[in-house]
Amino acid sequence: MEGLSRLEYRGYDSAGFACIHPEDNRLRYVKAEGKLHNLVAQLELFPVDGFTGIGHTRWSTHGASSVRNAHPHFDCEKAISIVHNGIIENHNELKSRLLQTGHSFHSDTDTEIVAHLFESLSKTHKTFKSAVVDLVSYLQGAYAFIAIMQDQPDMMVLVRKRSPLCIGIGDDEMFVASDMLAFAGKTNKVLFLPDESFSLVRKDMIELYYFDGTSLPMQVQEVQVSWDTYEKQGHDHYMLKEIYEQKGAIHDTVDFLHTVHDRIWDNMGVTAQDIVQLNSINLLGCGTSWHAGYIAQFFFEQICMIPARLHLASEFRHMPLFAQSNSLYVAISQSGETADTLEGIRLIKSMSFATVALTNVSSSTMVRECDGFILTQAGREIAVASTKSFSTQIAALYWLANRIALEKKIITSAQMEQAEEDLLVVAEILENCIENYKMQIMQTYAKQYAQYSKMIFLGRHISYPFALEAALKLKEIAYIFATSYPAGELKHGPLALIDADMMTFVFSHPDPIVYQKIVSNVQEIKARDGKVTAFAFEDQQQLIDIVDVAFVIPRVKPLLGSLAMTGLMQFLFYAIAKELDCPIDKPRNLAKSVTVE
Numbered sequence: 001m002e003g004l005s006r007l008e009y010r011g012y013d014s015a016g017f018a019c020i021h022p023e024d025n026r027l028r029y030v031k032a033e034g035k036l037h038n039l040v041a042q043l044e045l046f047p048v049d050g051f052t053g054i055g056h057t058r059w060s061t062h063g064a065s066s067v068r069n070a071h072p073h074f075d076c077e078k079a080i081s082i083v084h085n086g087i088i089e090n091h092n093e094l095k096s097r098l099l100q101t102g103h104s105f106h107s108d109t110d111t112e113i114v115a116h117l118f119e120s121l122s123k124t125h126k127t128f129k130s131a132v133v134d135l136v137s138y139l140q141g142a143y144a145f146i147a148i149m150q151d152q153p154d155m156m157v158l159v160r161k162r163s164p165l166c167i168g169i170g171d172d173e174m175f176v177a178s179d180m181l182a183f184a185g186k187t188n189k190v191l192f193l194p195d196e197s198f199s200l201v202r203k204d205m206i207e208l209y210y211f212d213g214t215s216l217p218m219q220v221q222e223v224q225v226s227w228d229t230y231e232k233q234g235h236d237h238y239m240l241k242e243i244y245e246q247k248g249a250i251h252d253t254v255d256f257l258h259t260v261h262d263r264i265w266d267n268m269g270v271t272a273q274d275i276v277q278l279n280s281i282n283l284l285g286c287g288t289s290w291h292a293g294y295i296a297q298f299f300f301e302q303i304c305m306i307p308a309r310l311h312l313a314s315e316f317r318h319m320p321l322f323a324q325s326n327s328l329y330v331a332i333s334q335s336g337e338t339a340d341t342l343e344g345i346r347l348i349k350s351m352s353f354a355t356v357a358l359t360n361v362s363s364s365t366m367v368r369e370c371d372g373f374i375l376t377q378a379g380r381e382i383a384v385a386s387t388k389s390f391s392t393q394i395a396a397l398y399w400l401a402n403r404i405a406l407e408k409k410i411i412t413s414a415q416m417e418q419a420e421e422d423l424l425v426v427a428e429i430l431e432n433c434i435e436n437y438k439m440q441i442m443q444t445y446a447k448q449y450a451q452y453s454k455m456i457f458l459g460r461h462i463s464y465p466f467a468l469e470a471a472l473k474l475k476e477i478a479y480i481f482a483t484s485y486p487a488g489e490l491k492h493g494p495l496a497l498i499d500a501d502m503m504t505f506v507f508s509h510p511d512p513i514v515y516q517k518i519v520s521n522v523q524e525i526k527a528r529d530g531k532v533t534a535f536a537f538e539d540q541q542q543l544i545d546i547v548d549v550a551f552v553i554p555r556v557k558p559l560l561g562s563l564a565m566t567g568l569m570q571f572l573f574y575a576i577a578k579e580l581d582c583p584i585d586k587p588r589n590l591a592k593s594v595t596v597e
């Protein structure tokens with residue numbers, strides 16, 4: 001259960017556990033809907049135990065989040081039990097065939113077909129090994145699954161294609177998981193299953209094979225990963241704790257980058273010469289990480305003066321990839337496990353371009369698969385809504401843009417030091433803004449904003465991607481609909497939405513020219529009796545005077561304006577979600593890390 005709880009970041013729609021009872025070698029199992037604590041409660045009522053067991057926490061892909069669809073799944077005889085991550089894309093076709101041959105199904109999942117297919121193939125093959133070789137020839141998609149069988153009570157079958165799977169080698173015991181964090185503290189010896197491989201594992205023996213059945217050499221690594229338990233330290237939610245950790249996390253990130261200043265290109269898997277010749281940069285990510293990349297696009301273009309292209313990783317694989325020499329592909333991901341981003345990286349690597357992971361997790365799949373990496377120092381982020389990972393990504397990308405500019409001799413060492421100093425100043429401002437408005441938000445504003453069911457968020461230039469991030473935060477934790485536009489786009493259509501029930505948030509910009517345009521856009525809304533809340537900078541009096549509510553932020557360097565607003569925006573939306581009594585740390589339907597495409 002401890003191991004499973006560490007994997008709950010991959011999903012918390014349901015959970016289940018199965019093991020082979022040592023006395024009769026029969027499979028026993030318990031499943032529960034919802035979060036892992038429901039399974040723990042079930043296990044207290046109906047204890048099961050054994051020497052070989054598998055468990056799973058699910059993020060629903062096929063079929064509702066019910067007990068029926070919770071893993072593990074079984075074959076007809078309930079003699080084979082399977083847990084699975086990923087998606088079997090041709091499950092419909094396989095299911096029809098299995099139904100025709102008399103199999104009966106008890107869930108709506110794609111996973112269950114694997115158990116039935118394995119059941120029928122095991123009957124026609126002399127060995128498990130040849131049954132697995134045959135099995136994988138039928139399966140399309142990405143998958144990592146583990147099977148246990150009554151016939152072989154001391155063995156597990158592991159199969160991996162694209163989704164991660166690793167074996168922790170203990171003393172007369174083995175651990176298998178999608179992430180080695182699950183068994184951190186039990187063993188540091190790890191074997192990461194190569195792509196398109198399978199393994200037969202016993203407590204003291206591992207066999208490893210390619211999908212075609214030929215033996216694979218085993219590469220056991222010693223990896224130092226620890227698991228620390230993180231308490232809320234007096235905060236009501238992890239999200240609030242993490243909002244307040246941002247100042248320290250930005251400091252730690254800048255300090256860390258400062259210490260690796262001279263060896264950063266080695267860490268990133270490139271040479272100083274590559275950087276000098278760099279004439280474009282490509283950024284990819286999903287969700288909040290994509291928004292951080294969007295903001296960073298302005299850093300690379302304005303500070304290093306090279307074109308930056310931003311890619312939504314979930315779309316990337318379906319778009320034409322134009323080969324660009326002297327380019328760098330930076331994948332941005334808090335977890336380093338997001339399947340869409342990983343698939344993007346694999347595509348880029350297949351074309352022999354350099355890939356760099358910007359991530360918060362040193363033991364992640366992305367760090368292993370990319371040519372190099374940059375680590376943010378946010379510390380473990382538990383709340384599903386990204387907060388400190390977003391601000392540290394922005395800080396790291398701002399630092400990187402300056403570091404590239406230094407290598408290209410666009411800026412001086414003194415300017416590089418100033419950039420680091422500016423980040424530390426903004427980290428201070430980020431926290432001070434929360435403190436300045438905390439009481440008003442808790443006592444007044446949270447209640448007022450909680451009454452709206454829809455909002456429009458506007459920004460311009462760098463504050464537009466920030467508006468996108470703000471809308472994502474509000475939707476994800478408070479379930480309030482919010483849509484974002486570059487402020488100048490409002491008049492091209494969405495202005496029609498303005499009425500007394502619509503709240504518009506405007507995120508200003510320190511630059512005087514961009515600011516004036518924002519003021520004009522706000523006036524267009526006020527002329528139609530719309531309600532407007534602004535995040536404005538000090539001295540932006542015209543804007544402060546025309547809006548209904550203004551949160552005023554101290555002046556910072558224009559490119560760091562959004563970072564300065566980050567804490568206050570997150571705190572305000574946290575307070576709204578709290579007012580609405582939402583499950584803030586684990587919002588419905590979501591997972592901290594989305595490991596399917």
Ligand code: AGP
Pocket residue numbers: 286287288289332333334335336337338341384385386387472473476592593594
């Ligand atoms: C944001 O609050 C979300 N948790 C989500 O958008 C997240 O940023 C996205 O799924 C990408 O995750 P990653 O950074 O771990 O790759």
